[in-house]
Amino acid sequence: MAAPPELLSGCKSCQDIWRRFTDPTFKDAVSFGPPAAALSTPCPIHRPLVESFVKVLRSENTGIYRATAAMSIRKPGKEASPRLVESYSGGVFWDLLLARPDDKPDHPGTTRVLEPDWADLDMLKRWKDECLSSHGAKCESLIHVFPSRPAWLIDVERKCLVPGSAAEAAPYVALSYTYGEYVAPGIDAETLVALQQANALGLPETSSEYVPPMVQHAMGLTSVLGERYLWADLLCVPDGDPTLAKEEHLQQMGAVYANAVVTIIGADGDVEKGLPGLRGISGPRNLHQRVIPFGEENKLVVRRPQVYRFDGHLSTELPYYRRAWTFQERLLSPRKIYFHEKELHWECARHVLHEEQVQPAAEVKMEEPTDYPDMSAMLAGFPDLGALDAVVDRYNARDLRYDEDALPAISGLLTVLSRAFTGGFLYGIPEMFFERGLGWRHGPSLRTKVRRRSPSRRPDRQGRSFSSSVSDLPSWSWIGWQGRVTMGRDGEAARINNRSHEIEETVPITKWYTARSPDAGPSQRREINSTWFEDREKYKDFSKPLPPGWTRHEAPGLDHFGRPRPYPDGCADYVFRHDAMPAPTPETRQSDSWYYPFTVPEVGTPGTMPNQTPYLFCETTRVWLWGCQADRMNQVELYDSLGCEAGELYLPNRSDLGAFPRRGLGDGHDGQEERGLRVELVAIYKSRVCEFSLDQETRVIGAPVRRSERYTVLWVEWKEGVAYRLASGYVRAESWDKLEHEQVSLVLN
Numbered sequence: 242m243a244a245p246p247e248l249l250s251g252c253k254s255c256q257d258i259w260r261r262f263t264d265p266t267f268k269d270a271v272s273f274g275p276p277a278a279a280l281s282t283p284c285p286i287h288r289p290l291v292e293s294f295v296k297v298l299r300s301e302n303t304g305i306y307r308a309t310a311a312m313s314i315r316k317p318g319k320e321a322s323p324r325l326v327e328s329y330s331g332g333v334f335w336d337l338l339l340a341r342p343d344d345k346p347d348h349p350g351t352t353r354v355l356e357p358d359w360a361d362l363d364m365l366k367r368w369k370d371e372c373l374s375s376h377g378a379k380c381e382s383l384i385h386v387f388p389s390r391p392a393w394l395i396d397v398e399r400k401c402l403v404p405g406s407a408a409e410a411a412p413y414v415a416l417s418y419t420y421g422e423y424v425a426p427g428i429d430a431e432t433l434v435a436l437q438q439a440n441a442l443g444l445p446e447t448s449s450e451y452v453p454p455m456v457q458h459a460m461g462l463t464s465v466l467g468e469r470y471l472w473a474d475l476l477c478v479p480d481g482d483p484t485l486a487k488e489e490h491l492q493q494m495g496a497v498y499a500n501a502v503v504t505i506i507g508a509d510g511d512v513e514k515g516l517p518g519l520r521g522i523s524g525p526r527n528l529h530q531r532v533i534p535f536g537e538e539n540k541l542v543v544r545r546p547q548v549y550r551f552d553g554h555l556s557t558e559l560p561y562y563r564r565a566w567t568f569q570e571r572l573l574s575p576r577k578i579y580f581h582e583k584e585l586h587w588e589c590a591r592h593v594l595h596e597e598q599v600q601p602a603a604e605v606k607m608e609e610p611t612d613y614p615d616m617s618a619m620l621a622g623f624p625d626l627g628a629l630d631a632v633v634d635r636y637n638a639r640d641l642r643y644d645e646d647a648l649p650a651i652s653g654l655l656t657v658l659s660r661a662f663t664g665g666f667l668y669g670i671p672e673m674f675f676e677r678g679l680g681w682r683h684g685p686s687l688r689t690k691v692r693r694r695s696p697s698r699r700p701d702r703q704g705r706s707f708s709s710s711v712s713d714l715p716s717w718s719w720i721g722w723q724g725r726v727t728m729g730r731d732g733e734a735a736r737i738n739n740r741s742h743e744i745e746e747t748v749p750i751t752k753w754y755t756a757r758s759p760d761a762g763p764s765q766r767r768e769i770n771s772t773w774f775e776d777r778e779k780y781k782d783f784s785k786p787l788p789p790g791w792t793r794h795e796a797p798g799l800d801h802f803g804r805p806r807p808y809p810d811g812c813a814d815y816v817f818r819h820d821a822m823p824a825p826t827p828e829t830r831q832s833d834s835w836y837y838p839f840t841v842p843e844v845g846t847p848g849t850m851p852n853q854t855p856y857l858f859c860e861t862t863r864v865w866l867w868g869c870q871a872d873r874m875n876q877v878e879l880y881d882s883l884g885c886e887a888g889e890l891y892l893p894n895r896s897d898l899g900a901f902p903r904r905g906l907g908d909g910h911d912g913q914e915e916r917g918l919r920v921e922l923v924a925i926y927k928s929r930v931c932e933f934s935l936d937q938e939t940r941v942i943g944a945p946v947r948r949s950e951r952y953t954v955l956w957v958e959w960k961e962g963v964a965y966r967l968a969s970g971y972v973r974a975e976s977w978d979k980l981e982h983e984q985v986s987l988v989l990n
Contacts (some may be wrong), residue, residue, distance in 0.1 A: 247536045252284040258535070261314060261323045263349045271314040276327075279312050286536050287661040293533055294325055298333060310454070322351075322544065336544040341599050352542050352597050354532055358525035360518040360585050361466050361596055365578065368587040368594055369466055369503055372576060380575055380589045389496035389847075393477040396865040397460045400443040402436045402476060413470035415465045415501035417570040418455050419561055420642070421511025426450055430481035433943030442476075449475065454515030456522070459505050461522035472497060475512070494653030495573050504574035508561040508581045516580050528583040530597070542597070548582040555581050557940040565639035565647070569654035572613065603712035618736070619661045619822035620811055622844040624773070626674055627737055630659065630728045633669065634684065638725050644694035645712035647720045648853065663772050667755060667851055668718035673773045676926035677733055679717060679857075680953040682891040682969045683875060684725035691724030691893035713855040716966040717955070717989050724893065733773065734931075735811040735839075736834045737816065740801065744807045749774050750927050750952075754858040759963050759988050767851075767857055780837040781811045790819045791838040805929040805946045812836040855962075857989040862924045864954075864980045866972070867917035869904040877901050877968075880917060881976060890920070890956055890970035922954040922972065923964070923987055950974035957989070964989050 244259045260267040273279035276298065279291040291312065310327045314337070317324050325335040343352030355361070390405035394413055426982060428436065428451070435441060441450050442460070452460075456473050463471045478490060495716055498504055507516055518526030531543035537814050559581070561567055563701040571577065579586035585596040614631040648668060659665035663673045670678035683691050694714045714721040754766035777808075779785075787793060796816050801805040816834040819841060825833050866887055868877040875897065877890040892898060901918045933946050951971045957964040964987055972980075 245536050246540060247286060252282075254282070254285060255284060255286045255536075258287060258290075258314060261316065262337075267317065267388075273312040275311055277860055283690075290325070290533050290535065290541060293531070294335060296328070298327055298429075312847050321520070335531075336546075338533075338542045338544055338597075340540040340542050342538065350539075351599050352544075354540060354542065355528060355530055355584070355597055357528045357530070358518065359520040360526065362462075362519065364596065365585055365587070366466055368592075369576070369578075369908055372587075372589050372592070373502070376589065380591060389471050389493060389500055390495075391477055391847055392482065392490070393479065395442065395456075395460060396469060397463045399439045399472055399529060400460070401439055401441045402433070402479075403470075404700075408470050411470055411551070412468060412502035413472050414459070414468050415458070415498050415504040415570075416459045416471060416473040417498070417504050418506070418507035419511045419564050419565055423512045425455060425475050428476070428479035428481050433479045433481040436476070436479075453512045455507055455510075455512040458516035458519055458523045459507075462505060462516065462519060463900055465519075466503070472501065475725060491649045491652040492848075495569060495657040496653070496847075497909050498570050498573045498653070499575065499657070501574060501576075503576040503578055506561070506567075506571060506574075506577055506579045506581075507659065508559050508579055509583060510966050519585060530687060545582065545584075546815045548584060548620065555586060563640050565636060565641045565650045568636050568639055569651055572616070573654060573657065576798060584616050591990070592823065617657075619658050620844065621821050622661050622841045623736070623822060624661045624663070624671070624673065626671070626677070626728060627736060627738060629671065632658075633681075633719060634725055634727060637719055637723060640724075642721045643697045644723070645696045647714065647723070648692055649712065650762050652850070654851055656848040659850055660842060660844045660846065663842065664770060665848065665850040666935060667769065668713070668853060668855065669713055669720045670718055672769050672851065673771060674733055674747070675753060675771045676749050676774070676953075678728055679753075679955075680747075681719050681726050683701075683722070683726045683893045684890040686700055691722055693893075694721050694723055713853070715855040715857075715990050717857060721966075722893065735773075735835055735837070737834045738834050742804070742807070743930055744809060745779075745931075746809050746929045747774060748927040748929060752860050752926060755854045756856050756858065757854045758868065759856050759990065761856070762860075767854070775890075776839070777837075780839045781809075783815065783837075788838050788840045789818075790841060791817050791822075793817055794834070807933060807934040807946050809836050809931065810929060815900045855990055857987070859987050859989075861985060861987050862982045863932065863985045864922050864924075864972070864977070864982055865919055866922060866980075868901050868920050869917040870898045870901045877970070878904070879920075879922075879970065879972060880977045881980060882905075882916070884916070885976065887976035887980075888951065888954075888970055888972035890968050892968050920956050921958070922970075923957055923985065924952045924954055924972075924977075926953050927951070927974070928953060928971075952977050955989075962988060 244256060254273065255272055257267070257269065257271040261271060273291055276295045280288075280295060281293070282288055294312065308824055312325070312327050314323050314325050316322075322336045322338055325337055327333060329765065338352035340352050340354050341348040343353075390408070391413070392405050393402050393407050394408055395401075396403045396408075396769055398459050432451075435449065436447070448457065453475070456475060459473060463469070465817075505516070509517075515523055515525050518528070521806065530545070533543070535541045535542045547558070577588045579588065587594040606831040614635055615628055618625040619628050632654070641650065642645060651669070655666045655669065662671040665672060667675070670681075683895075693716070694716060696712065719726040729745060734746040738744070748773060753771075754763075756766045758765075760771040780851055783793070794817070796808070796812075796904065797806060797812055817838045818834050819838070821841060822833050845930065866881060867881045868879055868890055871878045875892045875895045875896065877892060878886055879888040879890060881887050904917070928951055930949050930951060931946055932949075951973050953969065953971050955969050956967045957966055959965075966989070
């Protein structure tokens, strides 16, 4: 499109600005000089832009105005919008968008000037209808979850509760939101009967108590979207339904969101603030766009920085994104409508759309935001321990009102993932990899504080809570701690990790059992079957026919980065690929290859979870060592009685190092302080490690791959005959074999 006539008057800056928005080959910066020079321009076209920017630079909010700073428009990246910057601004910049008038479809603008009070609901319905009509199966249940109906739904037409089975196969909308300080009243059996009467949810006396603004507004929006049924946990998980077992419901939460036609995400506010900006349904949204005229007909819009990150995805700074309950809801929903910073946004498998954005004519490829872990392999049926590690790490740093909801808030997702992890999860640890999962450790971080979770004192139901037997917080599980954790990003020496310099294979050394009580006798305990380790040698028998879907390939001599390639015992010659394995993304550490093949389970069937029992039992070995501060984040160096270094511990926080002396700095009346802090360690498994030598300071690769063994241990303390985990670590096998050992009957909580 040619430049508008007013831009052809001879102002080179205006012409260059226009080219910045319309000519992808134009790469020159548009310079305005220092603010005084920029403001002295005689051009009435671009003067409003520089005046507005200088006003912001001079404002009290920045406090960093420099009279000599140069202003210019640059393009920070290939796909980025033009950016107005000031060289000494200390981070102040504007990302600029060219607005397209509604009556000019051929205009090159890529954004819209929004109505400040009311959202564009017609556009929202078009987004939804287009996805349903043209995107096909890819935008259905992204995780191939079995068809499932919620126990209860809200009929927005009749304004009452109805059984999910009564709605037959009709689609439903789900709602994801935060409670804030709201306390739900609970729905007993008598109230449940009353709420099934037509217009029960429309009566003033009923809606004021049971239907807060978030649910009211979502009911109205469901009708606007052309749907009849809505699922909102506040009403659709009634206490008075004797057939709705809490634990069973928690496990089905993943299927509820995965089977919804679309999920409404109220990211802006909580249950009492609702969804503003819905004309005829809620109050105005009071949205503010900075719109600057650029000639007679054109307008420039400043992208609101609180809405988008630098990569164009939605910012995740709002409280909604820090809540643990919303993690699985957002992750498992195939289509999402966001109310985010007073603007509507859409996300499905093929489109990411924004209300201010001119909808693209062509399909755009969705790139996963950084707070989305890559679950594609697990959802395809592969027990990818490295991917599970990323899920747990992201979830466990999130906030809960009640600590005991740590397991309930992720039970739905774990149930879905149990289709790939045979035997399901015991307090968040996959039973098929139980020993390895039990050795999880606290990830080093200076930004997040790890703390021990503890149960609260509260009634059975307040807000979003489901008190039940799954509310225990055992110390041996990451569920019992809030903060960053890892089970080892290199997985279990199964899927090949492109960036790891070592791999590890777990070798069980004992049998593990679980029970509800620490006093449970042998007949009352359930054995935990770590099936992966039991079957691993069969997977490595390459003389047998390959399981369905697998192909064998010659193993490369070097890894992805040209380094010596570590590999498990017996796996030097081949790597294996499966035709159902998703292609890796450039950001992932993992490849699409595995060290050995295995039977990949079907993923179209419901997942299963074992009874959640919080006590563990085993016969194992314990030793005592001495710990001293290391110079590496949250790590403690372990020494034997002769002062020889034997291994390491990983403490919850760097601040916890204060309990440990530095090596050789104790005053040592009897030599104990000089050795370090004496710690009791129990062995939970042995592991075989294969790594290439890497100098930690220079990062220079040394000798070819080397192999070693070590014991993963827990540092424990005892209370009334029960051991509690304080930290995890390892002791090198050559050091372990020289220590004095003691057999112990371990009872762990």
